[in-house]
Amino acid sequence: MSAGHHPRLTAVAEESRPGGLPDPEHPLVRPLFPVGSAVPALPPEGSADRIESRPARPSQLDRLDPGLRHGIRRLLTLVCLVPLLALLAPVLLHFLDDPIVLSYGVGVLIATIVCFYLAYTRYDDLADPRFSRVPDDVGAPPLPAIPSVTLLVAVMNEVDVIDACVRSMLGCDYPDVQVIVVDDASRDGTAERLQELAAELDFTLLALERNVGKKNALVRGAELATGEVLAFTDSDCVLAPDALRRCVAALVAHPSLGAVSGHARALNADASLLSKIQDTWYEGSFRVTKAAESSLGSVTCVSGPLAVFRRDAIWNYLPAWAADRFLGAEFRFATDRQLTGYVLGQRWLGRDLKAAHADSPFVTEVDHPERRWRVGYVRSARVWTVVPESARAFLKQQIRWKKSFIRNLCFTGRFMWRRGFGPAGLYYGHAAWVLAAPVMAVRHLLWAPFNGLWMLCALYIAGVVVKGCAWGVAYRIDHPGSPRWRYRPLMSLVSSVVLSWLLLYSLATMRRGVWSRGS
């Protein structure tokens, strides 16, 4: 099926040029904020913006004195967090009654409260020169005012969506961008479609004869890259025209940032109940989790839909990325998490990684210093990705993500404790939650009912739904008038009742894997 058979994608493909509207779910509205003088002379904003309406508008709060604005934000956030704090208090009082079981609930509650607090009080859009502050303590030279950018995508068997993706890449309003598309030996007509597009549009097409996997394909593309900034997207994604510019503006404004992530939502959110649920999950995991991590300068996954890196932050580590092995076999998942890991951990692991690939041109050509880069998230850099519409495809994607998580835990987990208490607490806390989730699911959904403890089972399910409601309320606050928040509690339920089990399956099948979305 080509993009022409998918009305939603066709609409995006046709309208992906600056000034186009994505679709009714993602209305194009006025600019998020004027790009001021603190940011280099990038193209002025205008009709090219494709920002979701409500959160994009400057609020009354933004017009206040920065100190007062921060104080009011903090107060409002604390008021909103009162219900969660009220849940936490009695659990803490009875903590010693059953510390092992209650530590899980306490951990989840504290992590949720901390994430919300950081995201709503400490995070400001990194492309917004009025408020964003990032300590310049890395010693990295600033980028030029308008650095050259190479935007890369690797594709395998994505004929449905590749049109929209490539057209949106070329629709970026950034003034100096080189677009490289790597076809990883597609067999479904993607290669032919890319040849047609290459004849029509201005981009570099690298067609590989043999399938090498996503990481290797991107590194082959990077060999042709000339940009001072390397940006990656996924072949099932559509970028807002200004998304790349906003990410680059953040890197230029804050020299200590080695990488930034864009903000992804579901492109096909209306396709099914499952896609609606995923869309609300995407919003929360970016708007809250990534924002919280960004406020600490340590986003642990610069997500595939839009991952933007300074060249000097990743160049020397591309061969290590391409040759990534785990449990004695080539590991083809964890593309974005692993690449982010090289930026976060090069200060401690960089020398060894470079030494292991000392013969690679990526290492011999230039030796970039190993820095303690910060990694951020740009909320206003919008990108939409196709999410699985069927349960089968959804489960396969979740298994890939769980495998990526496990693999990355064995890499990023080795150094995150060195990045400070906050980033380490969030990272290891999340890891503990993912690892403990299947145990808790077994205890409350199998053991408890078998032993007649129905109230315990009900309490667990109710707790999960209440936690989902907290994320749903956050969605509702950010998107006044949108009824989609109601789907968020379902995601928490699915995550705890269904997805938590996949960790065990993922562990058992770690060595198996190819990278395409459909597998």
Next chain:
Amino acid sequence: MGRSARPTRRPAVLRFVTSTIVVLAIVLLYLFVLTRGAIL
């Protein structure tokens, strides 16, 4: 003007009733978890 062009109150009433039920359900669920101890 035909009947279809006239705004009807039913969707608004339905929306209100649905929203009220949803909010009440969340509040009850929250109170249940609050009084019995949170396991998330």
